[in-house]
Amino acid sequence: MTTKQDLHIALIGSGFDFYAQCALLAAELQPFSVRISAFESVREQPDKVEIVGPEIAPFCQQIELALKTLMQQTKAGVSLGMQYQLTEKSFFVPYADYGLGPNEEFVQGVVKLAKQHQDLSINQFNLAARAASNARFAVPPANRTELKNSLKFGLNLPTKSATTLLKQQAEKLGVNFFQGEAALSYCTSNDSQKQLDGVLLDGQLHSADLYLLCNQVNGKKESKSTWCVASACTTIETSAMRPYRQCIATELGWLYQSLYGDQLCYQFYFDKSSVSEIDAAQLIKQHSGSDNIRFDSCSQTQFPHWQNNVISFNVRQQNEQQQCVSNLVWLMQISDFLSSHFPASPNTLSLAACFNQHMQNIAREIEQYYALHKLAEVNSSKIRSHAVAGLYARCGRLPQSDYDVVSSSRWHALLAGLGIQPELDSLYLQHVSLEQLIQKLQHLDKIMQGIVAGMPDYAAFYQQLTHSQ
């Protein structure tokens, strides 16, 4: 066996995802002999909102940053899930689990009962959904572990302040930053594959064992897309603050609404070949009242890919899929892979093939959820042709997941929201009568009612959080 010391990893990029990846890798690879260099293209951070799901809590834990600090310093908005306001239906998709504590057949039990009681909604038994509908919120105390998964939440983070904080944290974790417009220097290896030779900065070549390109397509030109996003933010009254995001159907398409601080931000994704910028701007203005509308181009998600000594992940541009699953999920998958498969020699086919296979599988899971999300306005027969929806509609089951990038509660809520009711009841509940189910759920309903009643209004929570710095 040969020994190799101090693997050198270089990250090249800019923006929220770049700094998040720097901090994550530095934290995750701490136990190993790794040196991390970050080459940041200094760009003015746009006044945008970064939407992250409940993965933010483990992310903060990993990078040793207190979640409360992140929330306070960025004035982040809390999101317990997504409220869909569609043409013919409205429903809420929470991040959090149903029931209180683990119970595998819980949703099946509620669904079984709902068949007999049409007015029963599964969200009655989701603490987060109930808190959201009452505009209440509290971070579960550390000693109430049973509430941890019942109140999972995401954050809406202002890009500028979050980026600054993440960079500071990455520096604390030992990342060595270099500023300037770095150029990539390629060479051709023996097997005629292009290898990255180093990063050229101010005439100096910085070589590493493994490169992570966080905002650039590896050596290729980005394909032109006709998709773009129009966005604007507006100030709202504290009393109007809500701990969730919204997806609102309009005559032109879906408008997403998210809140941070007292800023309510609107995002509208559209295809320029069918909607003009003028119409998009008009739509945003109509809802936000703001004239200050920003247009950014969108790209299709290109999931992380490892080739030779380069992992590339084009995260710079936004796309609508990120409204469902944030880039942070990808970044955590990358760092998790690297720490659990810590590379002895990064330039090997076996590791890259394994990585690419995992990322492809993750992409499939995300794409399936996003596709169902986009089917929300479509008639039910088309929904049933969706693989996950089809299985759920028939048996009330979700396919086994390898990664859980989308929690089963989100799937259940979205499927229920779309009006899909499983045809078959769970046989595991064969011996549980409807009366027993009613009794159990009534008991749970009371407990949840008490917990929500004890929570502060979200506005009060926010005031307290931001004033207790």
Add this chain to the structure above:
Amino acid sequence: MSEKMGGMQRFKVVIVGGGSAGWMTAAAMGRFLDPQRFSIQLVESAQIGTVGVGEATIPHIRQFNQMLGIDENQFMQATGATYKLGIQFNGWGSENSSYIHPFGFSGEDIAGVGFHHAWLKAKKAGQARDFQQYSIACQMALAGKFQYQSEDETSLLSHYSYAFHLDATQYGLFLKQLAQQAGVERIEDKITSVHQHSSGDIKSLVLQDGQEINGDFFIDCSGFRSLLVGESLQQPFDNWQHWLPCDSALALATKKMDTIVPYTQASAHTAGWRWRIPLQHRTGNGWVYASDFMSDSSAQQQFSEHLEIHADKAPKKISFVTGKRTNSWVKNCVAIGLSAGFLEPLESTSLYLTQIAIQRLIELFPQNGVTDVERDYFNRTLNNEYLKVRDFLILHYKLNQRQDSDFWRYCADMSIPDSLQQQMDLFKQHACVDNYRQGLFMQPSWLAVYLGQGFYPLTDNSALGKLSSDSINQQLERYYQSVQNAVAKMPAHQHALDATAQRSEQSTAHYPAVGQSLYGRLC
């Protein structure tokens, strides 16, 4: 087709075959199908024998028993079961090698880095003990000790799990009683023909006495014959014999061992391997071989020479083809157990594959007629389960270092599935195991076999570069000592069996909750 009960049409489920798979299925169906809506019949014939050898299991069997509401102590008494902490593989690496694949972890992370990295580094420096010396399950097994694992995840005593050695025939009878109590109707007869609808669905079974058994849904537990899915529905069989060349086995029970060990033994011989499964009342012995490399007479002779206990009876010969039906669920019929596929019992996966098929079937049960949705999903997930087990079994053969026979040379040289090749390459290059969540055998299992059979990575991956060799050695030694101390305090396996018998009489449960993992806690 459906029969009426109290004015209500009942959906008819017909199970073919009454071996372990048949009665496991019947007991589960009996428990979870409402007798008001479903009728369940099981057709078996005493004239058709079951494979009926002693059976070694993996910890998932506890989950199945719990699902059926079975008291573990009573189950152990009824099936003559003993506890099992792993499998000892003798002669699979080099001829004289021996290692245990435990139901548990080996060591624990050091400074956030996987234990095996530390062990590899220490081994390179000539400072490490055998890998299995750091596994509490291995050490318990070798010391002949047993106690239930702790539910405190921070405790060393939570680093393992357990399964059973059991008498499969008795287990079948135990489940048969349970199933019949739940309303499953047993029909004793041979099936002479199978009738199909024009759609291809199975319509009925015609029995030797002329009776016709109609059904809405059929479960084929007919064993190797695969009467419904194989013979009637003509589902192709994917033959994996080129990767797993053993095709014959001799099985024979002998008297109980003087000291009942809490592990299965799988010892390699020149053209296959032999098993030894200790039960409370007898010992199960088997001789698995590849008929291309060893004649039946030679196998018989060598088997009897290797039996440590004299046997009066002749062994039972079992011939098999390794592989599986391309799809287990075809039309309105699902194959469970040997009728779905056969993988040799090297890793005791036979009852697991039956169990997982039953559990999946209950989740997807076609209560009002079959659709493609549940059938496709069932086939996809079961296929994945078989492939994961298949690769892991092939690994044992591929990694052998024996040069003493054509059989082992063939195994070492044979091509292997791409999925296994990728997994092995990853370990060779990076000392990593690519974990998955769907399917059996996680990192602790792969490591046990890799390192047990002398398959080491090419490169020290520098993972522990920050820690000095002294510090690593100290931590390894500390862990080893804590394992030794813990095992020294444990009762003997026989003592644990006696206590179980006592609890069974007193009907007191007193056993740990079922975990979801082979290793006591999740990886």
